[in-house]
Amino acid sequence: xSNKDYGFGGVFCIDMKTEGRACRLMDKLQNSTKFGxxxxxxxxxxxxxxxxxxxTNSMMDSKEKESAGMSPGLVRFSVGYVGTxxxxxxxxxxAYSEM
Numbered sequence: 196x197s198n199k200d201y202g203f204g205g206v207f208c209i210d211m212k213t214e215g216r217a218c219r220l221m222d223k224l225q226n227s228t229k230f231g232x233x234x235x236x237x238x239x240x241x242x243x244x245x246x247x248x249x250x251t252n253s254m255m256d257s258k259e260k261e262s263a264g265m266s267p268g269l270v271r272f273s274v275g276y277v278g279t280x281x282x283x284x285x286x287x288x289x290a291y292s293e294m
Contacts, residue, residue: 211268228286237273
């Protein structure tokens with residue numbers, strides 16, 4: 196994802212296997228390391244994260260999610276323009292290692 200006037204960002208995801216683990220990771224990332232913010236959409240200049248099964252795809256039943264290959268613990272990230280790659284990576288790996 197890019198915008199020549201604003202810079203470049205990226206989207207990635209990680210499967211934490213369960214919704215509970217996904218929420219714990221997002222809580223650590225938001226409140227302990229200040230990596231980003233929990234959100235229901237991924238469009239913002241700050242880094243945002245969402246557990247898809249709880250937010251953007253919450254209207255799908257478990258069979259639909261399974262057939263789409265979506266784990267209940269899938270966390271999607273939209274890396275914003277604030278901070279350096281090194282800073283974001285350090286914040287992410289700190290929270291992930293605490294899991």
